[in-house]
Amino acid sequence: MKTSMYFGIFGGQYVPETLVPALDELETAYLGTLDDASFNGELLALLHNYSGRPTPLWFAPRITESLGGAKVYLKREDLNHTGAHKINNALGQVLLASKMGKKRIIAETGAGQHGVAVATAAALFGLECVVYMGEEDVHRQAPNVARMNLLGTKVVSVLSGTRTLKDAVNEAIRDWVTNVEDSFYVIGSVMGPHPYPLMVRNFQKVIGEEARAQMLECEGRLPDQVIACVGGGSNAMGIFHAFVGDRDVELIGVEAAGRGVDTGLHAATISGGKPGVLHGSYSYVLFDEDGQIQPAHSISAGLDYPGVGPEHSHLAATGRATYVSVTDDEAVEAFHRTCRLEGIIPALESSHALAHVYRTAAALPKETIVLVNLSGRGDKDMDTILSL
């Protein structure tokens, strides 16, 4: 490896030996793009002209008024093409794959947002694409399965294990081990073996870079708090990264507490897990005393994952970021409140971040500025919401 595989003590490459040459090849190719003006120009053009970046920073007047405390700003990642921040990373990795001469794209998906983003990018680049999705999620997120099919992607329903996102990742890795010579695995979050956590964060850091500049432009100063939901943690790392060096800016990650962290039915990996190895990196993981990975639970399929990216574990361990959790009920309440107050239907994932704001921002002084990453739109969650 040419660059550090770790964030503090977290990260590394816990993968079968077969994947080591592929990770070496990927690292070399990825590091080569960092100073490659033509690659970065091409990616920037895609982000601007295809995905619609920069996304707006919206001062949320009615949310702010209803709380009577801090001023609330929303970073509108929901306005991206395909409806979430996932496209930033999908375009970056698929562009890289095409430069590397790979003909076939593999991805995993939980809620289907990453799957749709990758299917979209693969269609744009004319590459074959296979997306692994747990059978449970195939049923829960039928519209996204249909979207991927329309885009020419083959969706494989995963029947192993608990038939959810973690099993889809296992199956994607097994495919990659088998087809490592011609296939590129597009991981959807800041997880997996090095260099994925670094690479995905860098493809997502545009969120925070834009928001920081936009905030300086409209308020003349940085926000006091930056808040984002955390499953694997890509939208959170994306918005946090630009602020990590600003010591006065509080970074808050909101995990999914499901039915409550003390019920065992949750996906709050940092709040309720311990350091272990899942899917290629050493990070906080939900597992029992024998080391068996525990199924996560969240109403939001995108947060329903028993692991978290290693950089979040590092930010938690060093105290640079704080991680809190929000239950299913609180997230649903925040979903409805945002619809009615602001005319925005947020994704259930993003509703977790909003719920934390509704819980805490009223008590903050009026001059406090809170920046929330509205990571995706909630159209995909209509069935879930209407079935409650």
Added chain:
Amino acid sequence: MNGIAQAFDGKKALITYITAGDPDLDTTAFLLKLLDESGVDILEVGIPFSDPLADGPVIQQAGQRALKSGTTLKKLLAMLASLKGEVKAPLVLMGYMNSLIAYGLETFAKDAADAGVAGVIVPDLPFHQSEELAGLLRSRGVDFILMVTPNSTPERLKAIAEKASGFLYCVSLLGVTGADEKGNAHLEEYMQRVRASTKLPLALGFGVSTPHRAKAAAQVADGVIVGSALISALEPCGTDRKQLVAKATEFIGSLRAGVDSAG
């Protein structure tokens, strides 16, 4: 010469893999003795794990059955300790990193050594991440068995060969365990490359499903590892001792004949 080196002494070694606790730990203990008596040279025992990403469907399902029966690493080590003196073939544990982290790496190394384990294989711990665990195990006389794959670069092969002990586990193909439909057309060239890098015995595994394949593998390697095919053969027997004896004797006999006929 330790147990693992002896297993390769003057013959081609037959190595079997079964998942501990499939369908229960008593049956695993019974099977280990049975396989030992049937002429197996090294006994690999899998630690069941919820997310075995290097394994194909057969070993995944064996792991699920084992977890269902309440198997844990702690119970497995206690069972192996109780077999001490009852099996001649060296025991090699194969398991995923999170099982060992949850147990505690130092405690694991100590308890594995105390239980008479001769070697440990961790399929999601590649060579460059293995130093700490390998050191803990080797300081207690337990071999840490490293894997090489058909796509390992010459530099990496050399580095792995320098640190390896016991035997070198040569993954026969790009894929997961039990992937027998794929095969590897370049097996001979691959094994020649590996052999040029080490004096350790070479054992070939992944996708060795029939006596015919075992023979072909034994022609280019010093040992042959059979896992998924054995588990599939034994699965219908459940816990029935009579059926297990009949099936294992027949299956191991035919593999043994295949391996021995390779000379």
